[in-house]
Structures are given as C-alpha cells and as structure tokens.
Amino acid sequence: MNYQEALQWMDERQQFTIKLGLATTRTLLAQFGNPHKQLRIIHIAGTNGKGSVGATLLAILSAAGYRTGFYSSPHLSDFRERFRLNTTFITQERCADLITTLATGLPEGMQPTYFECATLLALLWFADQQTDAVILETGMGGRLDATNAVTPLLSIITDISLDHEQYLGSTITAIANEKAGIIKSEVPVIFSGRHRDALPVIMARCRQQNSPLYLYGQHFSGARSGEQTLTYQALTGRTHPRLPLPLQGDHQIVNTSLALAALELLDRHLPVTPDQWHTGLQQVHWSGRLERFSVVFSEKTVDILLDGAHNEAGVLALLRSVQQMHYQRLFLLWGNMSDKVLGPAYLELLDTAEMVVLTRPESPRSAEPLALFAELPIAVQQKTTCISSVEQAMIHLLERTAPGDLLCIAGSLYLVGHVRQQLLGDPV
DSSP, rough: OHHHHHHHHHHGGGGGOOOOOOOHHHHHHHHHGGGGOHHHHEEOOSBHHHHHHHHHHHHHHHHHHHOOOEESOOSSSOGGGGGOOOEEEOOHHHHHHHHHHHHHHHHHHOOOOOHHHHHHHHHHHHHTOOOHHHHHHSSSSSSSSSGSSOSSSSSEBBBBOOOOOHHHOOOOOOHHHHHHEEEEEEEEEEEOOTTTTHHHHHHHHHHHHHOOEEEEETTTTEEEEEETEEEEEEETTTTEEEEOOSSSSSSHHHHHHHHHHHHHTTTSSSSSHHHHHHHHTTOOOOSSSSSEEEEEETTEEEEEEOOOOOOHHEEEEEHHHHHTTTTTTTEEEEBBBBBBBOEEEEHHHHHSSSEEEEOSSSSTTTTOOHHHHHTOOHHHTTTEEOOOOOHHHHHHHHHHHHHHHHEEEESSSHHHHHHHHHHHOOOO
16 A cells, blocks of 8 residues: 555544454554564553653653654644654655555454554554654553553653543543553552542552552642743752743643653663753644744734643633733634533633634534534624634634734644644644
C-alpha cells in the first residue's frame, strides 16, 4: 500500500468504534514479536494534560540527547502527528510500510480498532528506531486502554475530571478507578492529586500494587515566578527558580511539574541535568492548546486563540486563561462532540463572548449546531449563529472582527485541527 491507501485502510478500522479491553492488543503484540518489551516506557493517563506532560518530557529528553518516541492522540491534521521521534514525525513511506505489515499479518478473523492498530504501529516503529525512551499516552481511561498492555518504568496520572462518562463511569471515583488501572506492581507513580474524590482511589491502587506514589503539592510542587517562568520545588527538596514555562495557562504549572518529577525518578535510567531541563523547557510546543497567533484577513490583523478544550475541566482552564488575556472583544467559534456533557464554565465562556458561532467539526460524533443552540439560554441564543461549514463559520467571524479583538476556536481537537490547517497550512 502507498500512504493514501494505508490511511484508507486505517480509516476503515473506524467502523469497529471504541472497544475497551486488552485481549486484541496482547494478541497482536505477540503476533508481531512483542516490540514493547524492547522499550523503556513512560505511561501517561489522565483526563486533561496528558499531551502537555508528554510534550514537555519529549522536549527535555530530546535536549538531553536521547532518542525519544512520543505516541499521542488524537492528531490535529495529519495522522503522522501521533508518532514522533524527537522533533520529527514518522515518514509517509515508513508509516505505509508498517500499516501494510499490520494489515497483511493480522490473524484470520481479527478486526482490531483504529486505536489498537495505531498503538501497535507506534510500538513497532519505536522498536525499529531503537529509541532510548518512549512516552506513551493513553487514548481513553487506562485499565482497558490498548496502551495498557505495556509495563513501564514509570506511570504518570494527570488531573482527573468528568469525560467519556458513557465508557468510564459517571463519577470521579469511577473514572479514577479506570485511570488507576495503568498502575503496575512496584512501578512508581506520579499523580497531580488535585481532585479529592480521585486521590483515595489512586492511593489505594498504589498500596495494592506496592507502587511508590509521588503527589503534586506534597512531594514536589511548582509556582509561577513570572509571566513565562516557574519555580519548581523538587522531590529532592531542591528549589529550581525561573525555569521556562512556554505553554500558556496556570494549569501548565502542574503539568510541567509532573514532567520534572518524572525526570527526577527516571534519573537512574535517563539522567538529565538541570541545564538540559532549562534548554528542553524552552523548546516545548504543543499545538492547539492555548495556542495564540495572528493572521491577516482582508488587510486587517486578527488575533487567534486555538484550544482543544472539550470537557468541563478543560473549558474552565480556557475560561480562566481568557479572563487573564488582553483584548477588546471576544468572538467564539465552538463545536463539540455529541457525547460531551458541559456545564457552568461552558455557559460562562459563551456569555463572555461578543458573538458565538456554533459549527460542526468533521467527525461522525460531532454535535449538530442546532442541537447545541437549543440548549442555550435565550440571552446567549440572541448572539449565537449556527453555521455547519467550518470554513463558512470562520469567514463569518473573521469578517466581523476588528483590530484588538480575539477570535477563539474551541470545543474539539477535530475543530481546532481543521481551523489550524485552514489558517496556517503547516504541520504542527
């Protein structure tokens, strides 16, 4: 298969939808030589912040000279974004080769999902590339996620909040139990620990597994020391002042601290100096997460803010960040998946905007704009327009902005990826 044929084969896996469980992944790994057993893996679960922690680890380990793989999901505009080695993506040719190998080597009658295939592809490629370290991000949950077929050097659990309730449970306790499933016997765990209902679940699982637990705010911490710097209080007790903090939003103080604590615990396997921390942190980039830039439209400059906020906790972080920004008027382009349950932060964000346009990201799971509109308070409806086409929705908003205004695009990473490609046209 060439690259486009390989992508088509992958897209056909979407028909098998979400299937939680490890049996298929374990069978596939065995079929293809158990590539994961050659890898030194850092496993990351959590509701929000997984990608930011992974991107931070990737940047620092790369700065230290390690061949570091990073498997993340979803992608914004290019399937290859899911598979990174230091600063590069897997090539189209190698991606097609591996998908062809997978497609022709499946046991008879087996129909793995899109995510199961992508996970195997990542592990095969990382083993082939002889990586020094691999950062593996769960797709959803943890206990039954395809990535959980591995045994890592270290497990990281970021903030836990409500999301994917139809699969993971309707309470924080239930969701935390799914995330806790990545905790393996005697493997150290780093946890943000900021939700009181999640903490007892993670602590109990660590006790059961005899896994050392390191908590943000108790064993290590971070604090903002400038607009783009933080002070990190290390596990060793040492203070690291004025470290670079290039990712926007106060929640990134926690995410960066989780990554730094992970590097401390991994020092025996992957030593990194404080100078390399500093160099790596300067290079952290994570597209579509409070990403701000300007474009020129009809001879005027328009400030753009892209954020993949798609659950209540993510929207709250976006809202808090927007409230700290300087702008004249806020214009909002919003589109989310139909399975999302949003609350007060979502309504407050819409209330803050001068104008709202509801659109439909390119995904079978996308909510219809008119359905979202029907759920809004009348006062918000009066300033809200429904435009299903993302391109037409963007033009509608761009035509109405003026210098000093801020145009925010949020609600779905599918939407953010579409708009980013439309505006910038470059890979992430």
